[in-house]
Amino acid sequence: MEYSTFGRHVAVDTWGVDFELLNNAEWLQAQMVDAAEACGATVMSVQSKQFEPQGATVLVLLSESHLSIHTYPERGFAALDCYTCGETVDPQLAIDHMISLLKPEKVYAKKLVRGMGEFEVETPEIKQAVMAK
Numbered sequence: 001m002e003y004s005t006f007g008r009h010v011a012v013d014t015w016g017v018d019f020e021l022l023n024n025a026e027w028l029q030a031q032m033v034d035a036a037e038a039c040g041a042t043v044m045s046v047q048s049k050q051f052e053p054q055g056a057t058v059l060v061l062l063s064e065s066h067l068s069i070h071t072y073p074e075r076g077f078a079a080l081d082c083y084t085c086g087e088t089v090d091p092q093l094a095i096d097h098m099i100s101l102l103k104p105e106k107v108y109a110k111k112l113v114r115g116m117g118e119f120e121v122e123t124p125e126i127k128q129a130v131m132a133k
Contacts, residue, residue, distance in 0.1 A: 005115030016105025022073035025056035039093035
C-alpha cells in the first residue's frame with residue numbers, strides 16, 4: 001500500500017484572548033480534544049501542562065499528526081497549530097473550532113501545504129465554527 005505525503009499545516013497567532021481561558025490547561029485540553037474530533041481526526045493521546053505563575057501548553061497527538069496550543073495569558077496571546085496528513089481530515093476545522101471558543105481580537109494565520117515538494121504558503125480564511133448544541 002502506498003501512502004500520500006500530502007499534508008496541511010495551519011499555524012495561527014491569536015491576540016486579545018481572555019486571561020482566564022488561556023490560563024486553564026484543563027479547559028483547553030477538553031476544547032482541543034473537541035476541536036480534533038470536530039475536524040474528523042483520531043485522537044491518540046493528550047499531554048497538557050499548566051505553568052506557574054501562568055500559561056499552558058496542550059498537545060493532542062493525532063493519528064493524522066498533531067494539534068497544539070501554547071498560551072501567554074498575561075499577553076492575551078495563544079499560538080495554535082494543527083498539521084494533518086492526507087486529504088480526509090481538514091486542520092482548518094479544528095482551528096476554526098478553537099477560534100470560536102477563544103474569541104480573539106486579532107488573528108494572524110498561515111497555511112502550509114506540505115509533502116508535495118516546495119511548500120505552498122496560503123493565508124486561510126478564519127471562520128468561527130458553528131457550535132453544535
